[in-house]
Amino acid sequence: MERKDVLVSEEDLSRQREFTGKIRDLLQEEGRRPLACVDTFGCQQNVADGERILGMLQEMGFDFTQEPKEADVVILNTCAVREHAEKRVFGNLGALTHSKKANPRQIICVCGCMAQEPRVAKKIRESYRHVDLVFGPHVLWRFPELLYQVYTRRGRVFSVEDEHGRLAEGLPVVREKGVKAWVSIMYGCNNFCSYCIVPYVRGRERSRDPEKILEEVRELVAEGYKDITLLGQNVNSYGRDLNMGVDFADLLERIDREIPGEYLIRFISSHPKDATQKLFDTMARCPHVAKQLHLPFQSGNDRVLQAMNRRYTRAKYLEEIAYAKKVMPDLVLTSDVIIGFPGETEAEAMDTVSLVKEVGFDALFTFIYSPRPGTPAAEMPDPYTRAEKQVWFDRLLEAQNEISARLHAGYVGRTVRVLVDGESGDERWPLSSRTNGGRLVHLAGDRKYIGQFIDVKITDSNTWALFGEVEEPASAPETAGQ
Numbered sequence: 087m088e089r090k091d092v093l094v095s096e097e098d099l100s101r102q103r104e105f106t107g108k109i110r111d112l113l114q115e116e117g118r119r120p121l122a123c124v125d126t127f128g129c130q131q132n133v134a135d136g137e138r139i140l141g142m143l144q145e146m147g148f149d150f151t152q153e154p155k156e157a158d159v160v161i162l163n164t165c166a167v168r169e170h171a172e173k174r175v176f177g178n179l180g181a182l183t184h185s186k187k188a189n190p191r192q193i194i195c196v197c198g199c200m201a202q203e204p205r206v207a208k209k210i211r212e213s214y215r216h217v218d219l220v221f222g223p224h225v226l227w228r229f230p231e232l233l234y235q236v237y238t239r240r241g242r243v244f245s246v247e248d249e250h251g252r253l254a255e256g257l258p259v260v261r262e263k264g265v266k267a268w269v270s271i272m273y274g275c276n277n278f279c280s281y282c283i284v285p286y287v288r289g290r291e292r293s294r295d296p297e298k299i300l301e302e303v304r305e306l307v308a309e310g311y312k313d314i315t316l317l318g319q320n321v322n323s324y325g326r327d328l329n330m331g332v333d334f335a336d337l338l339e340r341i342d343r344e345i346p347g348e349y350l351i352r353f354i355s356s357h358p359k360d361a362t363q364k365l366f367d368t369m370a371r372c373p374h375v376a377k378q379l380h381l382p383f384q385s386g387n388d389r390v391l392q393a394m395n396r397r398y399t400r401a402k403y404l405e406e407i408a409y410a411k412k413v414m415p416d417l418v419l420t421s422d423v424i425i426g427f428p429g430e431t432e433a434e435a436m437d438t439v440s441l442v443k444e445v446g447f448d449a450l451f452t453f454i455y456s457p458r459p460g461t462p463a464a465e466m467p468d469p470y471t472r473a474e475k476q477v478w479f480d481r482l483l484e485a486q487n488e489i490s491a492r493l494h495a496g497y498v499g500r501t502v503r504v505l506v507d508g509e510s511g512d513e514r515w516p517l518s519s520r521t522n523g524g525r526l527v528h529l530a531g532d533r534k535y536i537g538q539f540i541d542v543k544i545t546d547s548n549t550w551a552l553f554g555e556v557e558e559p560a561s562a563p564e565t566a567g568q
């Protein structure tokens with residue numbers, strides 16, 4: 087597709103701003119500030135989209151609440167990746183019938199990945215009649231127009247056509263307060279792993295212009311954000327659709343070189359089929375790039391990897407990890423794993439456990455396979471029971487927990503540099519912080535350190551976290567009076 091068809095034009099964006107103004111005027115007539123409640127599920131990409139929704143709502147004149155009951159507009163920003171996520175959304179939607187009954191003028195919206203699934207849109211149309219607006223991620227930028235339609239038309243609005251995904255720059259944003267920020271560098275996915283719904287609901291890969299990304303990161307650093315995560319379903323294929331001769335490693339290098347300041351850049355997710363030595367060399371060389379790699383392997387068995395359409399082998403994955411560890415000895419490694427893919431045998435699942443032991447990941451995100459209607463894997467014979475898969479899954483967890491506990495214990499007694507990112511709510515360890523590699527450190531120390539990079543002494547650890555104390559800089563020796 088041509089770039090001009092991918093980018094939302096300035097004219098289209100300014101039309102949306104007009105709708106924002108119209109809603110603002112409409113709401114002002116009511117003489118009070120309306121409230122919106124936005125509930126986001128799923129991955130960081132969805133969180134980043136949720137921040138744009140908040141931004142658009144704020145420009146319309148909304149304040150925010152966590153309480154659906156008191157909101158004029160309730161938005162569920164949904165995730166479709168596993169059945170569990172979907173069930174939670176339908177549970178929440180069911181509960182909203184009560185708030186709508188109490189306040190019939192309340193507007194209920196469903197957006198995000200589930201909304202892009204025709205099956206889900208149909209179910210909402212037929213069985214959740216209190217929902218007023220449904221729109222998928224493809225038309226997020228048209229939210230002002232869609233909401234205006236709800237306000238001015240009687241009737242429900244569904245915008246869930248399978249349009250090709252676009253890319254809108256310059257949408258307003260309300261970010262989480264603190265030191266962490268998310269920057270989407272690309273949208274969509276071209277990989278069609280056979281179990282995964284994401285390419286169907288998020289469309290094809292679209293990369294943002296590198297200059298726009300640099301501009302956003304520069305602004306964030308100037309605003310005081312210190313831990314910035316670049317987002318994409320497969321950041322390693324960043325730039326392929328741009329034809330500008332820039333790849334993800336080049337982007338990292340440019341951010342590192344051109345944006346001065348005390349900050350760290352992280353990124354999720356990477357696909358092993360596209361991970362290059364150039365990327366690992368760049369990470370190793372660039373001081374602003376955190377030495378943290380999230381490289382999902384999904385399975386340690388070649389037959390299963392092929393059935394998953396992952397397009398790499400166990401050996402290739404291990405080679406990549408070996409190289410990355412060679413050039414970054416302090417690298418913190420995490421991954422995603424699926425147990426119980428259709429037809430996976432016990433021996434194949436144990437290949438996954440053996441890979442986990444061989445690599446020694448710092449932490450894992452582990453999932454039991456969940457069939458997603460419309461994906462090829464959902465049509466495959468799936469002879470093993472949930473109970474059998476659970477036994478394999480528990481073995482995987484046991485192996486990983488042992489490794490995490492051992493790696494964490496290795497920090498005890500060391501002094502490490504952390505970024506203090508907030509309060510923990512625990513009196514003994516009132517601060518929460520992260521190492522360069524992203525490990526969580528609960529910290530004893532003064533609140534004045536929030537937002538700072540400081541050295542801490544690690545005093546204890548468990549499977550999930552480290553515990554430490556602030557190393558107060560030695561006070562300057564007093565000079566003897568003369």
Ligand code: SAM
Binds near residue numbers: 129355
């Ligand atoms: N694009 C990223 C990647 O490929 O690493 C992440 C995609 S997805 C949002 C996050 C994780 O969910 C995947 O890495 C996979 O482990 C898991 N996942 C995706 N589809 C699944 C399914 N149908 N059942 C169970 N887990 C699934």
Ligand code: SF4
Binds near residue numbers: 279282283284
């Ligand atoms: Fe899903 Fe695979 Fe794309 Fe990740 S790379 S979003 S697992 S299809």
Ligand code: F3S
Binds near residue numbers: 164199283
């Ligand atoms: Fe879920 Fe969509 Fe993310 S399906 S994991 S919210 S891309």
